[in-house]
Amino acid sequence: MEDLRKVILIVDDIELNRAILNELFYRSYRVQEAANGIEALKAIEKxxxxxxxxxxxxxxxxxxxxxxxxxxxxxxxxxxxxxxxxTAEDSDEIINRGYDMGVDDVINKPFNPSIIRRRVKNTIELYERRFRMESIIEGQTRKIKEQAEKLRETSLAMVDTLSTVIEFRDCESGEHVKRIRTTSKVLMEALGDADPAYRFPAATVEEISVASAMHDVGKIAIPDHILNKPGKLTVEEFEIMKEHTVKGCEILQSVDILRNSDSFVYYYDICRWHHEKWDGRGYPDGLKGDEIPIWAQVVALADCYDALVSERVYKPAYSHEKALEMIQGGECGQFNPALLNAFAKVSDILKQQGGDKIRSETVQ
Structure with missing residues (x-):
């Protein structure tokens, strides 16, 4: 039958010393002996x-x-x-050097058998408890990561479903949501590259990109005759349309899985403030400048660009170049100058990802 007891490795070039230590521990442990460091390393390999x-x-x-x-x-x-x-060596230099190299304890020869047996036993038990604790923590950490990943997948599926429902109700293709996510991510990265003040970890940029898909969730609460009106909205109708920002936040707050997530601030800010303008002429709160969270500013520009190059019930699709001209010229309201610079630097990327392709598909 295999001996499952733990192994004590005794490393000493004097056979008598090994025999004395062996006698102390062989009843409770398997004892392996080595006459020098080389033999000891072979025993550890085994x-x-x-x-x-x-x-x-x-x-x-x-x-x-x-x-x-x-x-x-x-x-x-x-x-x-x-x-x-x-060891019989008792100089402070030897002892301190041993501790510096990771030795747990130093026992001087000749030693008291009872004391060394107890100290060895206590140290073994201490390490075993620590290893068990580390194993438990590792297992719990793995479970938490798995649960977090499942929660993230559930959240993404819910976001994609809700945002797609909104887009179809708004007579849009679900591709609009994907383009907003992609454009927001490209703009966030470009802005961070240009200015360290706007630089975020890749994981945060991804969270903002996902949250951008819910920017228009409040449109669920807007009547169809206003949401899909082919002509220009009246003053009264536009006031109702503007309510989608606030109503969207109310919807987000009612979804526990979002409200309790670390990313909720991005969902909320983007939903409420993606129609604010740099000069304070936006809605619903008339924020201006850096009062507007940068992620809301980025999604606002991404949404504006996509709206321009896409066909809508109230307008044809503009070319990428025309959209760029209109945004840079202030025809769509004022944007953060730093954001406009980043937008200009990645405009070719945006054109390749969507731009004229969207326009050509929508005008056919």
Whole structure:
């Protein structure tokens, strides 16, 4: 029958010392002996994680205790073996050097058998508890990551479904949502490259890109005769249309999975303020300048560009060049100058991703 007890590795060039230590531990542990550091390394290769502790002499031929510790650290960077120096050397320099190299304890020869047995036992149990705790934490962390990924996938599916429903009700293709996400991501990255003040981690840029898909969720609450009116809206109708920003926020707040997510601030800000303008002439709150969160500014520009190059019930599709001219010329309201510069730098990318292709498809 296989002996499943933990292994104690005794490393000492004097056979009598190994025999004395063996006598102390063989009843509770499997004992392996090595006469020098080289033999000890071979034993570690053989027994690996079965080794519970290493009892190490300092002065040995071929590879001494310090040389062994150096090799141990080099070869097994991701593993930790408890190590006791058991040595007749008692100089502070030797002892401190041992601790600096990762030794857990130093026991001087001659030693008290009862004391060394207890100290070894306590250290082994301490390491086992720590390893169990690390294993539990690793398992819990893995579960949390898996749950977070499932939650993220659920959220994305819900966002895609809701945003697509909105677009079809608005007589739009679901492709509009995808283009807004792509354009927002390109603009965020370009803005961050140009100005460190607007630089965000890639994960945050992705969250903002996803949140942009819900910018018009409030249109669910707008009557069809206003939402799809082919002509210009009256003053009264436009006031009703503007309510989609506020109503959208109310809808978002009613969705627990979004409200409780770390990304909710992006969903809310984009939904409420993607029609604000740099000069304060937007709606619903008349914010101006940097009062408008940069992610809301980016989605506002992405939405404006896509609206220009797409056919709508109230207008034909403009070319990429015409849309660029109108935005830069202020015909669509004022935008952050830094954002306009970033927009100009990536305009060719936007043209390749959509631009004239959208226009050519919509006018056929």
């Amino acid at each position: 027994f690996g994680d079965q080794i519970a502790i290493i009892l190490l002499d300092v002065v040995m031929p071929e590879l001494d205790g310090f040389g062994f510790l150096k090799e141990l650290k080099s070869r097994y960077k991701n593993k930790q073996y408890p190590v006791f120096f058991i």
